[in-house]
Amino acid sequence: MFSTPILLITFNRPDHTRRVLTEILRVEPQDLYVCQDGAREGNENDKIKCQEVRDVVKELTSAYKASHEHLKLYTLYQSKNLGCGPGPAAGITWFFENVEQGIVMEDDCLPSPTLIAFEAELLEKYKDDERISLITGTNALSRWRSYKYDYIFSKTGGMTMGSWASWRRAWKHFDWELKSWGNQLTKDKMLKIIGEKAYSEIAPLYDKIYANPPCDAWDYQWAYARALLDSYSIVSTVNQMSNIGFGEESTHTPNSNDRRGNMTIFKCHLPLRHHAFKVDILFDWEMYQRFDRKTKKGLGIKILLKLIDLVCRR
Numbered sequence: 001m002f003s004t005p006i007l008l009i010t011f012n013r014p015d016h017t018r019r020v021l022t023e024i025l026r027v028e029p030q031d032l033y034v035c036q037d038g039a040r041e042g043n044e045n046d047k048i049k050c051q052e053v054r055d056v057v058k059e060l061t062s063a064y065k066a067s068h069e070h071l072k073l074y075t076l077y078q079s080k081n082l083g084c085g086p087g088p089a090a091g092i093t094w095f096f097e098n099v100e101q102g103i104v105m106e107d108d109c110l111p112s113p114t115l116i117a118f119e120a121e122l123l124e125k126y127k128d129d130e131r132i133s134l135i136t137g138t139n140a141l142s143r144w145r146s147y148k149y150d151y152i153f154s155k156t157g158g159m160t161m162g163s164w165a166s167w168r169r170a171w172k173h174f175d176w177e178l179k180s181w182g183n184q185l186t187k188d189k190m191l192k193i194i195g196e197k198a199y200s201e202i203a204p205l206y207d208k209i210y211a212n213p214p215c216d217a218w219d220y221q222w223a224y225a226r227a228l229l230d231s232y233s234i235v236s237t238v239n240q241m242s243n244i245g246f247g248e249e250s251t252h253t254p255n256s257n258d259r260r261g262n263m264t265i266f267k268c269h270l271p272l273r274h275h276a277f278k279v280d281i282l283f284d285w286e287m288y289q290r291f292d293r294k295t296k297k298g299l300g301i302k303i304l305l306k307l308i309d310l311v312c313r314r
Helices: 014-025 044-065 086-098 115-125 184-194 196-211 219-228 281-292 299-312
Strands: 006-010 031-036 072-077 101-106 109-111 132-136 151-154 163-167 232-236 241-243
Touching: 006 014, 006 086, 014 044, 014 101, 014 109, 031 044, 031 086, 044 072, 072 086, 086 101, 101 109, 101 115, 115 132, 115 163, 115 232, 132 219, 151 281, 184 196, 184 219, 196 219, 281 299
Parallel strands: 006 031, 006 101, 031 072, 132 232
Antiparallel strands: 101 163, 109 241, 132 163, 151 232
């Protein structure tokens, strides 16, 4: 029996939900939370697909409970569509109102066989360490120092795409409308924490969210909350999550050829190889160069990246 609570965020993709929920049930969870945004007004296909998702959840959990009576299922099914920003945010808030710590999975997140155990072990180990606000099995670089560790500490390279884990103590700082961004003291604090270069790149986005709510995202606001906490992420040294949601059905990731989609997944060592807290600055630098840099990379940077890859991405 797996005691760490798990939240599954769903909407209108029954096939994706079936695949991911099947993997979740393999770990024999004790507490399973499922949230779903309501169908969009006037969208008949949404109504059909949203009901199909609920039918999948009922079918799989009922079959599972027939031989695993310990499962407790909690559902939050919205009657109206809140949107792809406030909908998931409301579900995650509901989850952390009921649990102190837990794992969040989206319906397009196909986990490695070790992902859930990875996140659960680290949730328990770092539950009282307020320097840490996020645990993720998503490693966009595929592998990073996996010959040495099972996870690293990162300031900026932690991704929430698909699956992540955290604590109520961190999520309580989530501010969907970024109300605090209207305070100059908050902006000064952010500038001090993340530095002038990162601030100049991210501030326009925060200005836009603050000035034009509602927003159709929640992960930017979650990153904002964690940045203001001056906190760190734990990142798996091997990628343990494959996002199967890239394609025409997706709101934000319609390109099925996007390199972040359908990534190869690996197993990590269990039990985990733990090590002392030290931020992997090189990992954060490479993540910035490959995914966040806005300007063209020069030849020197390209050569350096290849050399780093030879040493670290194995």
